[in-house]
Amino acid sequence: MPTLLEDLHALLSVQAIDTRIERAKSALNTLDSGADIAAVYNAGKAEFDALRAAMVKAQSEQKDAELKLQSLEEKRTEVEKTLYSGGITASRELDSLNMQLDMLERQRGDFEETVLKAMDFSNVSLKNAQKAEARLLALAEKYKKVRAAYKQQAVKVAADVSEIEKERVGLITGITPTVLGRYDTIRMKRKGIGIALMGTDGACGACHTKLSSNLRDDVLVMKQPMTCEHCGRLLAPPSAA
Numbered sequence: 001m002p003t004l005l006e007d008l009h010a011l012l013s014v015q016a017i018d019t020r021i022e023r024a025k026s027a028l029n030t031l032d033s034g035a036d037i038a039a040v041y042n043a044g045k046a047e048f049d050a051l052r053a054a055m056v057k058a059q060s061e062q063k064d065a066e067l068k069l070q071s072l073e074e075k076r077t078e079v080e081k082t083l084y085s086g087g088i089t090a091s092r093e094l095d096s097l098n099m100q101l102d103m104l105e106r107q108r109g110d111f112e113e114t115v116l117k118a119m120d121f122s123n124v125s126l127k128n129a130q131k132a133e134a135r136l137l138a139l140a141e142k143y144k145k146v147r148a149a150y151k152q153q154a155v156k157v158a159a160d161v162s163e164i165e166k167e168r169v170g171l172i173t174g175i176t177p178t179v180l181g182r183y184d185t186i187r188m189k190r191k192g193i194g195i196a197l198m199g200t201d202g203a204c205g206a207c208h209t210k211l212s213s214n215l216r217d218d219v220l221v222m223k224q225p226m227t228c229e230h231c232g233r234l235l236a237p238p239s240a241a
Contacts, residue, residue, distance in 0.1 A: 004222045007179045008236035010171055011195045014183070017168045021161055022192045028157045034146040041139045048132040055125035062118035069111040076104040179225055186233055195234040197241055207231035 002010070082088065083097040172180055187194030196206035202216045203209060209230040211219070219226045219235045226235050 002174060002176060004179075004225065005237075005240055006174075007176050008195070008222075008225075008234070008240040010175050011179070011183050011234065012197060012236055012240060014168060014171050014175070014180075015187075015193065015195050017164055017171065018187065018192060018194075021164050021168075024157050024161050024164070028154060031150055031153055032146050033150050034143045037139060037143045037146060041136065041143060044132065044136050044139060048129065048136055051125065051129040051132050055122070055129045058118065058122040058125040062115065062122045065111065065115045065118045069108070069115050072104060072108055072111055076101065076108060079104060182225060183234055186227070190231065190233055193233060195236055196228065196231075198235045198237055200238055204228040204231060204233065204235065206233045211235075 079097055079100050083094065083101060088094055088097065183194040185194075190206075193206050196204055198211065198216065198219050199205055202211050202213075204211060207228060207230050209228070212229060215226060215229055215235075218224075220237050222237060227233060228235055
């Protein structure tokens with residue numbers, strides 16, 4: 001059965017190991033996991049989808065306008081052919097055909113303008129969609145590299161933590177279970193610090209608060225595990241260092 005001094009000495013070593021583990025995990029949390037890039041990508045994907053839909057609509061409207069213009073052109077050609085075929089001699093019919101031809105000419109001008117506008121809008125929509133797609137591809141490539149680096153580092157951290165935890169297992173096997181359990185409980189509640197060394201000046205090594213004279217004496221006597229009256233952490237005498 002280990003003495004209290006031996007338990008406290010071992011716990012200080014365990015605390016050092018637990019601190020190393022926490023620092024390794026914290027370092028991993030500071031790495032770029034690619035979450036920000038993924039958020040930007042998702043927003044860009046929504047924008048691209050909207051631009052692509054606008055492009056498809058613009059192309060459809062352009063095609064529709066071109067078909068209408070083609071139909072109008074065919075009709076105008078037919079009227080023109082009839083007018084100049086020589087088969088129509090009545091002035092009323094000739095006037096009617098000329099009026100139709102004039103109307104079709106005006107309509108052709110309107111449709112040609114519509115087609116040009118549709119083509120311009122279609123081209124702009126296409127370029128916007130292509131630019132958005134290029135941005136997405138660049139983001140995807142960047143995300144891929146960031147995630148690869150993150151995973152590589154995560155594997156390294158996991159391996160380091162595994163090795164450190166092996167050291168911990170070797171240390172805690174010799175500690176009195178009740179003392180170890182108390183340390184673990186305090187550590188979970190106190191930001192990863194379960195034990196601190198009392199300084200030669202009588203202050204807690206964790207919160208740096210000056211301890212009462214009675215508590216300092218009890219820590220030095222080591223009849224039972226003592227805790228800081230301010231932060232609640234286990235206290236080890238200077239001799240446990």
